[in-house]
Amino acid sequence: MKHSLLHYYREKQKQSEVENVYETQCPFCSMQCKKKVIEQSFVTRKQYKTEGVDNPVTKGRLCMKGMNAYAHAVHEDRLMHPVRKQPDGSWKEVSWEEALELVRDQFQTLQKQHGTDSIGVYGSASITNEESYLLGKLARVALKTKYIDYNGRFCMSSAATASKAVLGIDRGLTNALADIPKAEVLLLSGTNIASCQPVMMPYLEEAKANGAFIIVIDPRKTETAAIADLHLAVTPGRDAALTNALLASLERQGLVNEAFVKERTEGWDELQAHLQTISLKETADYAGVNVQDIEDAVRIFAGADTGMVLTARGVEQQTDGHMAVRNLLNLVLLTGKIGREGCGYGAVTGQGNGQGGREHGQKADQLPGYRMIDNPEDRKHIAEFWGIPEPELPGRGVSAYEMLEKVKDREIRAMLLVCSNPVVSNPNASFIKDSLQTLDFFVAVDLFISESAQYADLILPAASYLEDEGTMTNLEGRVTLREASKKPPGSSKPDWKIICELAEALGAGAHFPFRSAEDVFNELRHASRGGAADYYGMTYERIRREEGLFWPCPALDHPGTPRLFAEGFARPEGRALLTAVESEAAQTTSKPTETYPLLLTTGRVMAHYLTGVQTRRSTKLAARLYESFIELHPATAEAYAIAEGDLVDVTSEAGAIIVRAQLTPDIRRDTVFVPFHWAEHQNVNKLIPGKLDPVSRMPGYKSTPVTIKRHEPALQPAQT
Incomplete structure (x- = not known):
């Protein structure tokens, strides 16, 4: 009888099972892996599993984050309805009508009192191209404010400004990922691909199997550096100096590709004169790398027929990051390794749409198609396309961090925050928290009540990646289509x-008549036409059929452009620009002091993503690493009387945090590392000062002077 009942209920359960399959892309890194999430519904529960889907970029591979990315989308903490903060700090559900009316009344009242620029718009590199385009249009057409920027400012802005200045175009990789295995030498500067883009590692492994020599520049022996043939453990913040040593050695060994330099570049005479003033020994010592390793790296890189340089946040997130990247571009150009098969430069994008997010108007100085807001022709083109008088198009605003400074100064009185968490991601994090609390009105668009959204007056509930269709542009410049059927x-x-509903509430609905993401994309295509990032030749149907298209793609019969600069650069006379770069940016670079003798560098771990709002809601990911840590050399730990597992106070001029010690010989003795995925007392960005690169406006996350000590818990008063 008991067995029969059990059989009955099992059969009943099978009959009740419903399976839904959602074709999509991973919402996290710039590889944008194709996958499907399978939802199985039973009588009392649902369960999920994820499978990779074959595609030209990742071949069906997924990392642990991609496998578990469904967790936050179905999490019980998801916001389901708009919520408004009450006087006692609690949240009350409100209707969309009430929420939109509140935004309209508050924004219009504040703009009437303080001017159109009293509203700031803070965007994201995790939203789609369509949404990036609309957010820029909302700021400039509906709100008429110049203040818009996005969290991608902290991702690739140094590489973007450097590439545009030197090559004339900023695209993550100048060639396709498929070129990596064809390179005879790979130089990776400040990029830990194994942790940040794990599914990209097979490209490096294939190159190594083909005989490629791999050089890694990083103060830590990361999982990526572990596969290197030569590891240059640079002192944090001294990347420009190290590259100057490489370039000086290149010139002195007579390894400059003189034919390429003469035919394809300008500025060599000035750069050569600069290199001849450099003391190779002194510059190498300052960079923390021995001369022999520098000479070996140069000989191998220059001697190979093909080669690539890949950079990421380690070199870019510096207060001289713009010039540090320009110096690495000098190395690419002086060896002629660009515009050919197996050759090129690439900034390995961090966020899912870090590339597309800045191409269509979220960045303070840019308009759709990578047009520049200060360029009269670009302004005229977009104003006419949008149907507004050109003088009504606002001018250049400021960077994301500087917008929060404007908030503190009361120049910006209200803010729209979309899919970002500045309290955790910005430098000088305690200042950011104080700044947000001074806003007269603050509205956030988010999946959750994040550390930043908790200070909002109103939160609008967003769809997750499973529910939000649109295009994304990966690190190669390949535009992919993320389906969303949930x-x-x-x-x-x-x-x-x-x-679109915000625009309608603000009286600009006629400029936002869209009924689908595809409608938005069709306008974006036309807006970008003729720009550097030209998407005109792309359609949803083409992207589906061809599994992604590389920009520029200027016509419907154009195949796209996987490799840039085969014939010339996007600068006057087709020549790239060589630049003399100082080894030390004295006006911005922080140095160790007697009080703060160690250098802090920050970064990612494999199990988490950005500020952790999404990945910390996956039990499987959180279980892999549930708290932050400080990585330090055993000799450094001994000097400070710190043991494995101790809690450690880490202090800089900007603030202090408490994290747990992890000892490893795979880091410089003068360097400590803390990941940035945690908030509150583990928020490493409390330690980062608000200094910015003078060109890219990038904060210096990678070289902050700090001191450490073993944490001593405060004694509790004795009970009486």
């Missing part, structure tokens, strides 16, 4: 729809 829960909505 219905948003409750009354949450895709970001593109929220932006």
Whole structure:
């Protein structure tokens, strides 16, 4: 009898099972892996599993984050309806009508009192191209404010400004990922691909199997550096100096590709004169790398027929990051390794849409198609396309961090925050928290009540990646289409729809007549036409059929452009620009002091992503690493009387945090490392000062002077 009942209920359960399959892309890093999430519904529960889908970029591979990315999308903490903060600090659900009316009344009242620029818009490199485009249009057409920027400012801005200045175009990689295995030498500067883009590692492994020599520049022997043939453990913040030593050695060994330099570049005479003033020994010592390793690296890199340089945040997130990247571009150009098969430069994008996010108008100085807001022709083109008088198009604003300074100064009185968490991601994090609390009105668009959204007056519930269709541009410049067939829960909505409804509430609905993400993309294509990032030749149907298209793609019969600069550069006369770079940016670079003798560098770990709002809601990911840590050399730990597992106070001029010690010989003795995925007392960005690169406006996350000591818990008063 008991067996029969058990059999009955099992059969009943099988009959009740419903399976839904959602074709999508991973929402995290710039590889944008194709996958499907399988939802199985039973009588009392649902369960999920993820499978990779074959595609030209990742061949069906997924990392642990991609496998578990469904968790935050179905998490019980998801916001289902708009919520408004009450006087006692609690949240109350409100209707969309009430929420939109509140935004309209608050924004219009503040702009009437303080001017159109009293509203700031803070965007994201995790939203789609369509939403990036709409957010820029909302700021400049509906709100008429110049203040818009996005969290991608902290991702690739140094590489972007350097590439545009030197090559004339900023695209993550100048060639396709498929070129990596064809390179005879790879130089990776400040990029830990194994932790940050794990599914990209097979490209490096294939190159190594083909005989490639791999050089890694990093103060830590990371999982990526472990596969290197030569590891240059640079002192944090001295990347420009190290590259100067490489270039000086290149010139002195007579390894400059003189034919390429003469035919394809300008500025060699000035750069050569500069290199001849450099003491190779002194510069190498300052960079923390021995001369023999520098000479070997140069001989191998220059001697190979093909080669690539890949950079990431380690070199870019410096207060001289713009010039540090320009110096590495000098190395690419002086050896002629660009515009050919197996050759090129690439900034390995961090966020999922870090590339596309800045191409269509979220950045303070840019308009759709990578047009520049200060360029009269670009302004005229976009104003006419949008149907507004050119004088009404606002001018250049400021960077993301500087917008929060404007908030503190009361120049910006209200803010729209979309899919970002500045309290955790910005430098000088305690200042950011104080700044947000001074806003007269603060509205956030998010999946959750994040560390930043908790200070909002109103939160609008966004759809997750499973529910939000649109295009993304990966690190190669390949535009992919993320399908989304899952219905948003409750009354949450895709970001593109929220932006359109905000525009309607603000009286600009005629400029936002879209009924689907594809409608938005079709306008974006035309807006970008003729720009550097030309998407005109792309359609959803083409992207589906061809599994992604590389920009520029200027016509419907154009195949796209996997490799840039085969014939010339996007600068006057087709020549790239060589630049003399100082080894030390005295005006911005922080140095160790007697009080703060160690250098802090920050970065990612494999199990988490950005500020952790999404990945910390996956039990499987959180279980892999549930708290932050400080990585330090055993000799350094001994000097400070710190043992493995101790809690450690880490202090800089900007603030202090408490994290747990992890000892490893794979880091310089003068360097400590803390990841940036945690908040509150583990928020490493409390330690980072608000100094910015003078060109890219990038903060210096990678070289902050700090001191450490073993944490001593405060004694509790004795009970009486």
